[in-house]
Amino acid sequence: MDPQHGRQKNVNCDLCENPDHPLYCETCQINLCRACVGNHLLDSSVRHQIIPLENRDSDLIFSICKEHSPKPCELHCEECDVFICIHCVTSSNHEDHKIEDAKRKFEINKDHLQNDLQEFNNLIYTKYLEIAKDIRVRTSKLHTYFNELESTLSQQREKWYGEIDNAISEMQIDLLRIKNNLSLPLSKQELDININISEINQSILDIKHLLQSNEVYKVSAYKSNIAKFRKMPPKIEIGLPKFSPPILNFRTSCKQFETFSDSYITTDVRGYITETTEVEAFPFKQFLEKPFIIKNIKTQYTGFLKELHSVSCNDKSEFWTCGKDSIIKLYNFQAELLDSVKTKSAKEPWDVATTTDGKLVYTDPNDNSVYIVERKNVKKVLRYYDCRPRNVCCTSDGDLLFIIDDIISEVTKVVRYSGSKEKQCIQSGDKRQPLFSYGDIKYLSENRNLDICVADHGAHALVVVNRAGKLRFTYSGPSPIGKGSFDPHGIATDSQGMILTADTNKHRIHILDQDGQFLRYIDNCDIHHPWGICIDKGDNLFVAENLTGKVKIIKYY
Template sequence: MDSEFNLQDVVRCHLCEAPVPPLHCAFCRMHLCFTCKNEHLSHKSEEHQIVPFNERGRLYPKCSKHPTNLCDLYCKQCDVPFCFECVSSGKHLEHTQVNILNVLKQKKKIIQRDLKEFENSIYPKYKEIAFNILVQKDGLNENAMKLTIAINKHGEALHREIDIAIKKLQSDVDKMKYKCMVDLQKLEDEINNSISDITQTSAKLTQLLNSNEVFSYKPRNTEFQTIPPKIVVSLPKFIPQTINRKQIHRQIGSLSASSTFFITEINTAYGKTNTLYSVACQNDQEVWTRGLDSMIRLYNIHSKLVKSIQTKSGNTPSDVAVTQDGELVYTDYEDKTVNIVKNTQIQKIIKLGSWRPCNLCSTSSGGLLVAIVSDDQKRSKVVRYSGSTKKQTIQFDDKGQPFYSSNASPKYICENKNLDICVADNEAGAVVVVNQAGELQFIYTGLPSKTEKPFFPFGIATDSQSRVLTADCDNHRIHILDQIGNFLRYIDNSHLVMPCGLCVDTKDNLFVAETSQGKVMKIQCNL
């Protein structure tokens, strides 16, 4: 048994031998009287921790192998505290041994750090999501009520002939509401469970700070650091039609589709002074971005800046894309070049003469499609390249009329899974789609509306089902078309502001560059 705890010993100050010393240095394991305290602390080459004499044992855990002994040392290899008797057994002889109080201080610092992160970061974010769910549920109920009123009002004008159709629509509203409410309730339960777990963990961490049980502590912060995406319910709208008795069921109206979106915000360095314009998926976890400066930045989905690359000329890049081999390519309008980044080295692969490159995309065959405009801004076309070799030019329809507007306004471009070439012609207010041979498939100019701003397409992307998605910047929405140009639906909600560049990852998650806020929005939804 440690002699300092033997009741038959006369406890004295280790410096002056005064009886019953009131103090104890935990690091030096020395008893001290008040007179000798300052002398002991004057040894600045050593670390000290003065505690009341009757609390001297609280800092040291009991040895698991020798319960009557206190642990003075800590084995880094075994990750356990041990006493001097353990040392004599030779178990930790070849291992790195450190003072137990140093480990104690380090452990408590880790606990304090983790507790701070729980209280100041993780917990508030979970609470924010939980509050957002409540708001969405209130909005869902309110919207469903408004829909029911609108449907009933329209039904009164049609009298008994439309009773069956009206009841069907009301049933559809209830089904949509139920489906969305189930999604919200499920996520709310998950978030509340996490909040409860976080609260309990925080309480345990607070208790650990005041105990000597910290050696069994295993951090759990990483379980909660990936904050769940925000959930946004896209509320349906009732779209009434002019009454036609012969086609009553078709002309009563319909409900737009409802859906549940999971939105993750990726914060970037862009903002009002450096507008974010383009995004390109490097993989499912990382996305390249470009704005008005000369830097191209790679962010991961946790808003961490992974890499920055400056254009070779120092000019602003016009667009960015990622090749089939995972290499970054970009256009330089001023320098009239298309460039590729290989192992941080920038190589020029295309040099134009009297033309300038605007937007581009990578093709499934490993080549590039580049939208270019003439120096005088009177002609524009799309050119297919294999390396630096021109393979195809797409400029005129079968009547000799140009496909695309002539000036240097954005013409975001992508290749569909069916090999169609899709261009969002901003100046023309149209999405122009041609097939692989350059033959016109369709032109989409938005849906007519007296209350909305003109269709103003910027970014464009396609998914695994060959659906075409284009950003309608001024109306704050994404239009979704099928592969033959039929309008399917909008992605339209309060969390989408001035969308511009688009890209889709291998899981059909949509990444949206928001020009006004400088954020990339990752939208997970079942289209």
């Protein structure tokens, strides 16, 4: 039987290709004709179980255990994520591990495959085709517009004659440059969209093959990539330049003829909208009249010189913590210590964060390095010689944002990295004034509109810049009367775009909207010296108390 196509009406013998009514060896999982059964049973090293094909109670094909051949791997160890046989359960390798029926994992993954296929077919693939068509149409309109604009320039050339002929040529070069600059993002995005369409097509084909497959290992090894495509690409808006011929004065500088209005390229971060994007991703939520604590977890950061500084939650009801010792600790909601990581320098880290795929990132100013941890493997990803990395956050697109103190020039900046490559540096405003105070404590977070929000303790303010690094606003407290008394530390943003920051000395949390408007406090939850904070996908607020060593999980929506 072809495992890719499930149960077949006409099945050939796997040994001689005889099509006449084969039998089946459950041990070796092969089809046999009557003539081949005798030779097959001569292999005494294996206890064969021969049955009529029609008596098979399952089409599932299990892999053979490498340790206990020929036993089939009909179980799955969740912790090790491997298929095992019944004898493996009692081995030391899987002692106290959670074991499940391999058939159950097979059925669950089949459901996932079916759901992914349905979403690809019914929504994502069609939408990507529409996006590609829309980009082609807008690119064509862009080219048409510039062709018309170039024609207008040619007509104007006839009026201006010889001495401005060179100026017109220069303008045409500028026009071509603008056209190319504006066309390039659309062309690049169209290429990316077409690549995605190709990948989606391939994913659909792969899923269809897997849905037809009865091979447990292959189906269970399926890793869904549909999340990569659910978020529609950003929609690039093009601001078209206009041409306004000036009143000519031939004795003035030829610079007078630079009369194109500003063009621009902006990116709508919401992307192309699918039928489910806005409603499902960001449902409207209302604040609770009285926020309340749903968990009060005591960590090991208590006692002399064991302050708790940072907390970062993942998608598994777990959270990492760090403070004034060299051990970074992972807890669950039952206050159980699940894991720990000792820093490479054997000294205290500065901050921790969790990547979109669940890896731990921590900064260590003791050796000016940044590390990433996956399954106990601690890897150095960045090392500075004249800068000190402080706080870190992970962005929605997988980049890392760091607070960096430049020791030589004594400035503090925000830098964006993709892997080990620096993509952006933010440190000055439009008038080249520093955006952040030098040194001191700072936390940062990315908002859903891609703003970068920095809690600047030294400046007693929140500093918020857009993705391009331009200053949007600063916040120093809800009232000018309290200027200088605002003591920001941890900062986080939620699914509604709200900005939350810990006001340590006032023992409360400020909540602002994404434009810097103060909305309310969380100050009724018995919070003491809140320091680091984070928010999980359910919009639950995690507050790390600096001196008590407690992490309080607060519901405020």
